[in-house]
Amino acid sequence: MFDRVIFNRRHFMASTAATSLMLGAGRAAAAEPIKTAGIYTVPVEQQWVSRIHKAAMTAQERGEIEYSFSENVSNTDYARVMREYAEAGNTLIIGEVFGAEQEAREVAADYPNVAFLMGSSFKEDAGLPNFSVFDNYIQDAAYLSGIIAGSMTATNNIGMVGGFPIPEVNRLMNAFMAGALEMNPDIEFQVSFIGSWFDPPKAKETAFAMIENGADVLYAERFGVSDAAQEKGVLAIGNVIDTQSDYPETVVASAIWNFEPTLDMAIASVQAGDFTAADYGVYSFMNQGGNELAPLGTFEGKVPANAMELVATRQAEIMSGAFTVTVNDDEPTSS
Known part of the structure; x- marks a missing residue:
């Protein structure tokens, strides 16, 4: 049924x-x-x-x-x-x-x-x-934010912290990963789920472990991840809401629902x-106006030009229907 x-x-x-x-x-x-x-x-x-x-x-x-x-x-x-x-x-x-x-x-x-x-x-x-x-089928913006993340990592190691591995989380993570890999095929991912929709301390500790393991960009599907990134001086990509003003030196981009x-x-x-x-x-x-890439704020001009050119191209193609971001609900795994 x-x-x-x-x-x-x-x-x-x-x-x-x-x-x-x-x-x-x-x-x-x-x-x-x-x-x-x-x-x-x-x-x-x-x-x-x-x-x-x-x-x-x-x-x-x-x-x-x-x-x-x-x-x-x-x-x-x-x-x-x-x-x-x-x-x-x-x-x-x-x-x-x-x-x-x-x-x-x-x-x-x-x-x-x-x-x-x-x-x-x-x-x-x-x-x-x-x-x-x-x-929240916001895989389009998640994909574009992945392109930006792929251009900003120096270690080629991105950490991803999610709540539960259910379709509405999985599809966003998979779209983000696809965008990052299009920009930088050498990236490896650390993927973890905290088993909660709202446990910032647990998400923060999980993110700390990923940073210790080499991640210099974090995908913040849950609250707490950007706090860890800010404390450790690495970058973060936001999800669903725009937290750039709260983390002006940390959150590079966000996929907004x-x-x-x-x-x-x-x-x-x-x-x-x-x-x-x-x-x-x-x-x-x-x-349909249901998702968008948030303004870069303090990171305007700091993202490599080739990445922003690819973002602009893909966004135009998404809007016209010439490019479709795959909806992949399978549970993502670490590289």
């Missing part, structure tokens, strides 16, 4: 037409804010969730939604919180169910008039028309009364 497939816009439009569910009929005419709840298993300051939270706050400021949220919800408690928000009259519920997939879908089945938009490693199910999925296109499409669907089971992952692609 949960086949992992590469989603495209044609599939989205086809599934929308085939499984349209009339949720919230008449809402567009009433033009009332959509009562929306966010359920997060980590603090809203955490990179990934912060992007969802930011988009929701922006939509609330526009008057499109009325937003409330719960953070630090355990996977074992996730279904209960979903039910509470559904019972409270929320029309749209957003969150991330990577550790509570089955339970979340069971709750959604009990509330067919509530639209659920959930971060998931799996795909939509036409038999559950009010449950849509998304993920913009959740606004994803949430805006869901809001429009609820307003129109045609929210349906679909994979919103396509709205994280660069050509």
Whole structure:
């Protein structure tokens, strides 16, 4: 039921037409804010969730939604919180169910008039028309940041610290590695996962070990990695959010996730009364405005010119469709 497939816009439009569910009929005419709840298993300051939270706050400021949220919800408690928000009259519920997939879908089945938009490693199910999925498909920007990293290492050794080896992490690491290798085929990688979405001290200690083992550039998929890089005087590449201003002498580049296109499409669907089971992952692609390479800030002019030329070429090709970054969900390994 949960086949992992590469989603495209044609599939989205086809599934929308085939499984349209009339949720919230008449809402567009009433033009009332959509009562929306966010359920997060980590603090809203955490990179990934912060992007969802930011988009929701922006939509609330526009008057499109009325937003409330719960953070630090355990996977074992996730279904209960979903039910509470559904019972409270929320029309749209957003969150991330990577550790509570089955339970979340069971709750959604009990509330067919509530639209659920959930971060998931799996795909939509036409038999559950009010449950849509998304993920941070920001492999485009991750690839470009890899090109920059490949040009900045002097030891040809890059350390990569991730949370868990699940598709949404793996694809970014693999894209980053591919970009780095295109720029510099001699690079070797150290890859490690800390088994947590939010444990900065553990990520920091893992990064320290990689630096001791020769890494002079670190891929900071988790908080804590850039702190280690800063303390040891090596470079870092950011992920999902832009931390360049926090680490002006450390973070060279960052792959940024913009959740606004994803949430805006869901809001429009609820307003129109045609929210349906679909994979919103396509709205994280660069050509949809879902990801971008952050400004280099203090590293402007410090990245080799040939690397920036390649970044510009590849970015233009990504936007035009002439070049496609491979979506590789396999677990990356050390060289």
